[in-house]
Amino acid sequence: MRLANVDASIILATLSILVPPALCVFGDATYYRPGGERGACGAPNADSDIVVALPVEHYNNGENCWKHICVWYDGNYVDAAIVDSCPTCGPNDIDLSEGAFRHLADLETGRMRVSWEIL
Numbered sequence: 282m283r284l285a286n287v288d289a290s291i292i293l294a295t296l297s298i299l300v301p302p303a304l305c306v307f308g309d310a311t312y313y314r315p316g317g318e319r320g321a322c323g324a325p326n327a328d329s330d331i332v333v334a335l336p337v338e339h340y341n342n343g344e345n346c347w348k349h350i351c352v353w354y355d356g357n358y359v360d361a362a363i364v365d366s367c368p369t370c371g372p373n374d375i376d377l378s379e380g381a382f383r384h385l386a387d388l389e390t391g392r393m394r395v396s397w398e399i400l
Contacts, residue, residue: 310395348363
């Protein structure tokens with residue numbers, strides 16, 4: 282009986298990572314190349330860094346700089362640092378660095394419907 286409880290705990294913990302929470306945001310994700318330029322939060326970022334630019338509605342004039350978001354797509358997830366704002370993004374859309382995008386899909390995907398949450 283105890284082994285069954287442990288197995289159930291492992292399954293629940295795994296599901297909490299793979300299944301987005303009910304209160305997350307749904308929007309589109311695209312990717313960009315930071316190219317070593319400074320983001321709105323003030324630090325340079327490489328294309329391979331696991332970072333994200335939020336729409337101005339969620340960027341909150343920098344209040345969310347350096348916080349992390351978890352992004353889910355097709356059973357995959359990535360934890361990315363908020364380093365920039367995306368003034369051209371829709372109100373719930375995000376722009377992932379190439380490095381972050383690759384954790385979710387191939388770059389050829391281009392745009393994908395995701396769910397995300399600020400941690």
